[in-house]
């Protein structure tokens with residue numbers, strides 16, 4: 001039975017009847033390639049002796065390459081085309097191992113070859129106009145002997161006069177590695193970095209000579225090619241199919257399922273590598289961090305039977321998506337619904353604290369109470385948000401300065417200082433360190449704050465309520481008291497930037513320090529909850545153990561630039577206390593420049609939104625449209641107004657007819673993506689939301705402003721293809737002029 005390796009194709013764009021014929025064809029091929037009806041045929045004058053076509057139906061042909069080794073046969077399927085085009089491709093394309101990088105690639109051997117005698121340096125000489133690559137220190141010889149470009153291709157790239165022109169050329173190249181290398185050069189990566197990103201370990205001395213003869217490479221053995229197909233850089237484009245079901249899924253899902261199969265070599269590295277302690281993967285919105293986490297969770301769960309893997313994130317909704325996507329990735333991954341059980345336990349971080357409580361039984365209230373409150377407490381029956389109860393507690397402070405009577409200040413002090421340090425008495429509070437807290441507190445002020453804390457705790461005890469932050473603190477304390485009985489071997493965290501100190505303490509207590517104990521995906525630019533924190537303070541040391549992903553899979557280049565523009569003018573410090581940069585992000589896809597529509601009046605803005613949606617729907621893009629707004633109230637009002645204009649929409653979470661545009665708050669949009677997005681009412685007075693800044697001063701105010709900026713970035717980075725931003729009156733100060 002032959003094996004089939006699929007290359008990334010555009011087959012999902014084919015008519016569905018042709019697609020189903022392709023599936024039947026490939027299933028038959030896997031069964032028996034000599035079966036009548038497949039018509040596996042060679043071409044006249046074909047450039048690659050391995051090339052074949054196969055009959056999908058009367059008008060369509062599959063283009064294949066046949067490899068034989070050790071009595072085994074493998075077909076590399078490269079797509080289905082109309083008869084004549086298929087014949088032409090099979091005649092002219094060569095599947096080979098790149099002589100420099102050993103990546104498997106498909107080249108067009110009909111392209112006129114550049115004279116082999118031409119010195120590489122002279123290839124670029126005819127370009128009289130300024131060359132972007134030339135001016136940015138990429139010698140043409142390096143493109144050829146460092147990255148493996150053909151001379152003719154290197155010459156073509158040298159003709160690009162700007163970064164944009166260079167990036168635009170990427171689309172015309174047939175192989176993933178070529179497109180990524182070009183995008184890398186467009187954003188200024190060195191050749192060494194590009195090689196590193198592609199996972200090319202071959203030392204320079206082992207590379208082929210500059211301009212090595214490609215004809216000789218065509219004759220390399222099938223065995224070598226089969227080997228090359230397995231390299232990480234080749235696996236971005238080629239995948240060996242395990243069974244017919246997998247074959248069907250890959251063909252049907254096309255681009256949407258690509259994340260399951262065609263990982264970037266860097267993603268593969270972070271999935272496969274073992275780390276001796278915590279590791280942090282950073283990267284902008286859409287750079288595939290969650291995809292790495294999902295694959296890594298699978299890897300860890302399947303590597304060792306009985307492994308207990310916890311996969312967690314900030315919200316319940318995001319955890320639900322992780323659970324769904326893990327099953328999508330591989331139904332065979334054992335998922336467990338109980339903490340401490342073998343398999344992957346996927347849940348939100350607060351639910352994780354609740355799982356520790358439920359597993360612990362009565363001891364939880366005595367051990368946790370003692371550690372956090374100074375004495376055992378009786379069971380609390382009502383779980384409430386961290387903000388609840390501070391208004392009443394603040395009232396005991398009478399006419400103390402506004403800085404410390406502000407409920408948001410008190411809540412932050414409690415969650416960032418008092419609970420993480422398990423401060424139980426006034427004297428402990430007087431001695432507590434308050435790093436990163438802007439408002440200075442002398443003895444008298446600390447005593448006043450402590451009085452508010454005591455009132456808060458007394459009120460909560462009476463009402464038998466507990467906040468999620470307190471629950472986390474108690475859960476960590478409980479786990480610490482049971483050293484040697486930790487319920488997890490590996491904890492993987494998504495959206496790490498949003499977790500609070502108490503969450504990190506919980507993470508630390510869940511899995512003992514060991515190989516692959518903690519793996520964090522985070523993007524500090526997307527911190528929309530909580531405060532700036534330093535991980536090392538909570539026993540998680542990631543300094544020097546952090547890497548960054550830069551290739552954006554989600555949005556077009558144009559949308560990416562726009563979203564990144566929102567971050568300009570602000571400084572972001574990450575959890576390892578390093579300044580986060582947005583430098584080097586790139587996207588392989590192109591699309592229209594985002595449109596900003598300003599209106600004098602609110603009703604004009606609504607008209608503009610209605611027109612935009614109607615245009616998209618008229619153009620047949622009914623699917624995957626979202627309108628993102630700052631608050632649910634504003635979105636509900638807009639929904640009524642759009643309804644009056646004949647545009648039906650649905651609030652996110654409601655059962656809807658497929659194709660209905662969704663109204664989503666910017667917060668809920670985290671983790672989602674849509675083809676077309678309207679960012680609604682990014683006006684002064686709406687974004688930042690005055691209520692989110694109310695009463696805050698000093699660092700708390702700065703932090704809240706940063707969160708508002710991040711929220712806009714999160715929202716802008718949800719659009720895959722098209723982005724429209726609207727405002728009324730005056731634009732938000734967070735929008736770029």
Ligand SMILES: Nc1ncnc2c1ncn2[C@@H]1O[C@H](COP(=O)(O)OP(=O)(O)OP(=O)(O)O)[C@@H](O)[C@H]1O
Nearest residue numbers: 258259262263264285286287288289290291553554
């Ligand atoms: N190797 C890949 N091939 C194709 N698509 C990919 C790949 N990796 C990720 N994607 C797709 O890119 C999009 C973004 O991926 P993902 O959600 O993992 O990014 P992220 O970095 O976690 O984003 P965010 O920070 O915005 O949540 C998803 O649609 C995902 O399926």
